Amino acid sequence: MAEVATAGSIGLPQERGRSVGARFLGFIWTLARKKPLGFFGLIVLLAMVIVALFPGVFATHAPEVNAGERFQKYCLGPVDTPLCPTIREEDPLLPRGGRVVEGDPSIPLGTDQLGRDIYSRLVWGTRVAMYVGLGAVFISSLIALTIGVLTAYFGGKVDTVLQRLVDAVMALPPLVVLVSLPTLIGGWDIDGPLPLDNPGITNFKLVIILGILGGASGSRVIRAAVIGVRSSQYLDAAVVLGASHMRIMLRHIIPNIFGPLMVQATIALGGIIITEAALSYLGLGDTDPRHPSWGQMLQLAANSASTQPLQVIWPGIAIALAVFSFNMLGDALRDLLDPRLRGARGSFG
Amino acid sequence: MYQFIVRRILLAIPTLLVVTFIVFSMIRLDPESVVAARLGEGYDTNSPAADAVREEYGLNNPFYIEYVRYLGDLLTGDWGRSAISFKPVLEEMGPKIAVTLELSILAVIFAILIGVPIGVYSAMRQDRWPDYVLRGLAIFGLSVPGFLIATVVLALSAYYLDWIPPINYTGITENPWSNFQQMVLPAFILSLATAAQVMRYSRTMMLDVLRQDYIRTAWAKGLRERVVIFRHALKNALLPVVTVLGLSMALLVGGTVIFEGIFNLPGLGSWLVFSVIQRDFAPVQGATLFFALAVVLINLIVDISYTVLDPRARR
Numbered sequence: 001m002a003e004v005a006t007a008g009s010i011g012l013p014q015e016r017g018r019s020v021g022a023r024f025l026g027f028i029w030t031l032a033r034k035k036p037l038g039f040f041g042l043i044v045l046l047a048m049v050i051v052a053l054f055p056g057v058f059a060t061h062a063p064e065v066n067a068g069e070r071f072q073k074y075c076l077g078p079v080d081t082p083l084c085p086t087i088r089e090e091d092p093l094l095p096r097g098g099r100v101v102e103g104d105p106s107i108p109l110g111t112d113q114l115g116r117d118i119y120s121r122l123v124w125g126t127r128v129a130m131y132v133g134l135g136a137v138f139i140s141s142l143i144a145l146t147i148g149v150l151t152a153y154f155g156g157k158v159d160t161v162l163q164r165l166v167d168a169v170m171a172l173p174p175l176v177v178l179v180s181l182p183t184l185i186g187g188w189d190i191d192g193p194l195p196l197d198n199p200g201i202t203n204f205k206l207v208i209i210l211g212i213l214g215g216a217s218g219s220r221v222i223r224a225a226v227i228g229v230r231s232s233q234y235l236d237a238a239v240v241l242g243a244s245h246m247r248i249m250l251r252h253i254i255p256n257i258f259g260p261l262m263v264q265a266t267i268a269l270g271g272i273i274i275t276e277a278a279l280s281y282l283g284l285g286d287t288d289p290r291h292p293s294w295g296q297m298l299q300l301a302a303n304s305a306s307t308q309p310l311q312v313i314w315p316g317i318a319i320a321l322a323v324f325s326f327n328m329l330g331d332a333l334r335d336l337l338d339p340r341l342r343g344a345r346g347s348f349g
Numbered sequence: 350m351y352q353f354i355v356r357r358i359l360l361a362i363p364t365l366l367v368v369t370f371i372v373f374s375m376i377r378l379d380p381e382s383v384v385a386a387r388l389g390e391g392y393d394t395n396s397p398a399a400d401a402v403r404e405e406y407g408l409n410n411p412f413y414i415e416y417v418r419y420l421g422d423l424l425t426g427d428w429g430r431s432a433i434s435f436k437p438v439l440e441e442m443g444p445k446i447a448v449t450l451e452l453s454i455l456a457v458i459f460a461i462l463i464g465v466p467i468g469v470y471s472a473m474r475q476d477r478w479p480d481y482v483l484r485g486l487a488i489f490g491l492s493v494p495g496f497l498i499a500t501v502v503l504a505l506s507a508y509y510l511d512w513i514p515p516i517n518y519t520g521i522t523e524n525p526w527s528n529f530q531q532m533v534l535p536a537f538i539l540s541l542a543t544a545a546q547v548m549r550y551s552r553t554m555m556l557d558v559l560r561q562d563y564i565r566t567a568w569a570k571g572l573r574e575r576v577v578i579f580r581h582a583l584k585n586a587l588l589p590v591v592t593v594l595g596l597s598m599a600l601l602v603g604g605t606v607i608f609e610g611i612f613n614l615p616g617l618g619s620w621l622v623f624s625v626i627q628r629d630f631a632p633v634q635g636a637t638l639f640f641a642l643a644v645v646l647i648n649l650i651v652d653i654s655y656t657v658l659d660p661r662a663r664r
Binding site: 164298320 | 360363364365367368371375488489491492493494496497500501503504505507508509600602603604606607610618621622625626633634636637640641642644645648
């Protein structure tokens with residue numbers, strides 16, 4: 001007779017009458033009304049997910065092929081102003097004058113040194129950023145939820161031991177681990193060593209490693225949230241009704257810390273995208289040319305800065321827009337969902 | 350208070366053990382790749398040379414024996430030997446630590462110098478336009494990663510100002526002034542994210558303090574704004590900012606890895622990246638361990654200093 005113990009059947013106030021979908025839409029409406037910047041972040045997130053799912057629809061070229069002519073377009077304004085600089089040195093890769101204002105409309109932002117369309121690479125780069133970001137956030141949320149709920153619910157020795165482990169993992173700076181770990185493990189294929197310039201890390205491995213590192217720090221937030229609800233009367237009621245530990249955790253604790261979990265995941269997303277970009281910037285990320293990363297594009301642009309300074313702008317805007325939007329969404333969700341901070345002073349938005 | 354400090358130090362010991370174990374295990378996840386890195390592709394797995402490499406990295410014995418030996422080696426200052434320069438890791442690491450330390454300390458100083466005054470000013474003008482502008486800047490500082498700002502600044506200055514960061518590094522003992530000139534830009538850009546965090550936190554803390562009764566008393570006595578803010582409010586508002594500084598240290602330390610590469614600084618981070626690319630295992634292990642130890646130590650110092658500074662936390 002385990003089903004007797006549901007909150008609804010014993011008459012506890014439960015949000016009855018409104019379906020999950022209606023409540024979700026209501027929440028989105030609240031977000032749009034009260035936190036316009038957070039709503040903007042949500043729109044950007046959705047747009048980036050759509051672009052990441054169907055890059056072929058938005059891109060005009062494949063990310064790894066020469067888009068045709070080797071020409072560069074980097075004007076942001078009128079010709080012969082600092083916004084449209086001429087090339088100083090003779091660059092054999094560029095047509096005369098080094099400045100192409102009119103071009104193929106399928107190459108709106110010009111090409112990089114290898115003749116690849118920058119716009120299409122930005123589009124495919126969105127897929128990399130979203131794959132690594134959302135994948136790592138998913139794994140880290142699962143880990144954070146498991147460790148956080150177990151340590152806070154059982155406390156005592158479980159808590160002490162697992163928290164030391166969490167301490168140790170948190171002491172490792174993510175970028176340092178990501179730089180060193182792939183060298184020490186899977187930097188080598190089954191068939192033999194990879195060439196020296198190939199660090200051998202794939203985006204999949206990146207997701208796993210970032211997920212584990214993020215899970216450790218996320219578990220602190222979840223732990224604090226569980227401690228917050230642990231002494232609630234509805235948990236006492238569940239115990240009195242004879243619910244098992246498993247049932248209490250799954251049916252009563254986890255639904256009640258859903259807010260902090262979402263907040264933590266959204267805030268972590270921006271950080272993970274920065275870390276991925278930093279790693280590819282160092283040339284130590286996934287170097288498969290079919291997986292262009294914004295960080296990798298930034299590095300390439302930085303190398304040609306003395307001739308085409310404005311090429312760094314495009315991947316820069318992509319990274320900044322993504323991180324800014326997700327931070328704004330995270331801040332807005334925290335203000336709306338986290339009851340401990342509701343009405344707190346000095347909210348930022 | 351002493352009880353707390355002792356307890357806190359004792360709690361750091363298991364953390365340190367786990368950290369060393371993680372770094373120790375990294376090399377053992379795929380031991381043959383270590384041998385392959387030294388001897389090249391298609392080496393003879395049974396050759397004496399392969400055995401010698403295994404012996405050097407301690408891959409022959411069971412891991413628990415090697416772990417104890419590894420801990421002993423760490424404590425006696427034997428952190429392995431670079432396979433490229435053939436120098437002991439610890440000896441090579443010394444001068445590089447100094448560079449990274451200088452960069453981090455400068456960045457922390459900048460973060461405080463930028464973050465605290467802006468945060469306090471923003472709180473004094475709460476919900477008026479200076480507050481909005483400064484908070485917007487802080488959000489910008491948190492959202493745009495430092496290496497992106499650095500890249501854009503360097504790209505634009507290389508083209509428009511004909512300036513690139515110097516390739517040769519000048520040590521602080523050789524010529525302090527040109528060393529400072531070289532350090533100031535990377536440290537400033539590195540500090541921006543931390544400064545933004547410090548600003549947001551000191552603003553929140555300041556607002557909290559400004560609402561307390563003793564501040565109202567100070568206003569009621571007719572004291573000037575300068576006196577109320579600096580003599581009465583500031584001291585209490587800034588204590589918790591120490592915590593934020595500590596929390597952002599791990600981020601800052603990780604940031605030095607990429608900044609040293611961008612600005613040609615011969616620090617621990619650029620050495621780590623170099624060793625990774627060269628597949629030189631002992632320095633990779635050594636540098637990773639050092640970064641982790643530094644973060645543990647910083648957290649310890651922050652926790653203890655907080656207890657010393659704030660009488661309420663001593664209970």
